[in-house]
Amino acid sequence: AQKITQTQPGMFVQEKEAVTLDCTYDTSDPSYGLFWYKQPSSGEMIFLIYQGSYDQQNATEGRYSLNFQKARKSANLVISASQLGDSAMYFCAMREGTGGGNKLTFGTGTQLKVEL
Amino acid sequence: DAGVIQSPRHEVTEMGQEVTLRCKPISGHDYLFWYRQTMMRGLELLIYFNNNVPIDDSGMPEDRFSAKMPNASFSTLKIQPSEPRDSAVYFCASSQPGLNEKLFFGSGTQLSVL
Numbered sequence: 001a002q003k004i005t006q007t008q009p010g011m012f013v014q015e016k017e018a019v020t021l022d023c024t025y026d027t028s029d030p031s032y033g034l035f036w037y038k039q040p041s042s043g044e045m046i047f048l049i050y051q052g053s054y055d056q057q058n059a060t061e062g063r064y065s066l067n068f069q070k071a072r073k074s075a076n077l078v079i080s081a082s083q084l085g086d087s088a089m090y091f092c093a094m095r096e097g098t099g100g101g102n103k104l105t106f107g108t109g110t111q112l113k114v115e116l
Numbered sequence: 117d118a119g120v121i122q123s124p125r126h127e128v129t130e131m132g133q134e135v136t137l138r139c140k141p142i143s144g145h146d147y148l149f150w151y152r153q154t155m156m157r158g159l160e161l162l163i164y165f166n167n168n169v170p171i172d173d174s175g176m177p178e179d180r181f182s183a184k185m186p187n188a189s190f191s192t193l194k195i196q197p198s199e200p201r202d203s204a205v206y207f208c209a210s211s212q213p214g215l216n217e218k219l220f221f222g223s224g225t226q227l228s229v230l
Contacts, residue, residue, distance in 0.1 A: 035218065035219075037221075043205065043223065043224055043226075044221065044223050044224070045207065045209075045219075045221035045224075047218045047219070047220075050218060091159065098213075100147075100164075100171075100172075101146065101147030101149075101164065101166055101211050101212075101213050102147065102211040102213060102218065102219050103147075103149065103161060103164055103172070104161070104219060105161070106158060106159040106160075107158070108158045109158065
């Protein structure tokens with residue numbers, strides 16, 4: 001079974017609008033972490049946001065927020081006020097347990113295109 | 117800090133040749149990871165080290181792949197002999213648990229095996 005599922009291979013959004021990128025996860029470990037990374041066409045992996053399984057509040061980082069629904073095992077990324085520079089591939093990832101130095105399992109990614 | 121440094125950025129080689137990819141993690145990070153990215157398989161973990169010791173190499177595809185970390189500031193991933201199906205982007209990443217809870221990635225090495 002897939003540990004991280006991203007069901008949207010591609011998404012389009014108009015500039016200045018908000019967009020939600022979906023991510024569901026599967027783990028039986030009570031302690032885990034969820035991450036989102038951005039990969040622009042230049043190829044580097046850029047950390048965006050982190051949510052711990054015990055965190056009471058949804059994580060936010062500037063225009064990025066993580067809609068964490070623990071019972072549904074979902075960790076959707078919300079980007080507000082989209083910009084052209086947000087066009088990129090977005091990966092959801094999970095760390096299980098507290099060891100492993102943040103060994104991450106990645107989803108297949110969602111290609112986001114921001115249009116004028 | 118300069119971040120995670122990988123070399124070379126691009127490597128083109130012929131089938132059967134030995135390929136060595138290099139990585140310098142961020143100073144002070146105890147963990148080092150090697151990931152491979154392909155269109156078919158996405159991002160997959162090959163191996164990771166803690167304090168220079170390999171902890172989990174279950175993702176290494178076969179015996180042609182080997183990785184070493186002789187000291188805290190240097191790691192190599194070697195493919196011998198290389199095959200066309202090894203063509204991919206290879207990322208090195210490092211982390212220090214408890215410090216912002218994230219992996220820091222290098223720029224990757226684009227490997228093409230002809």
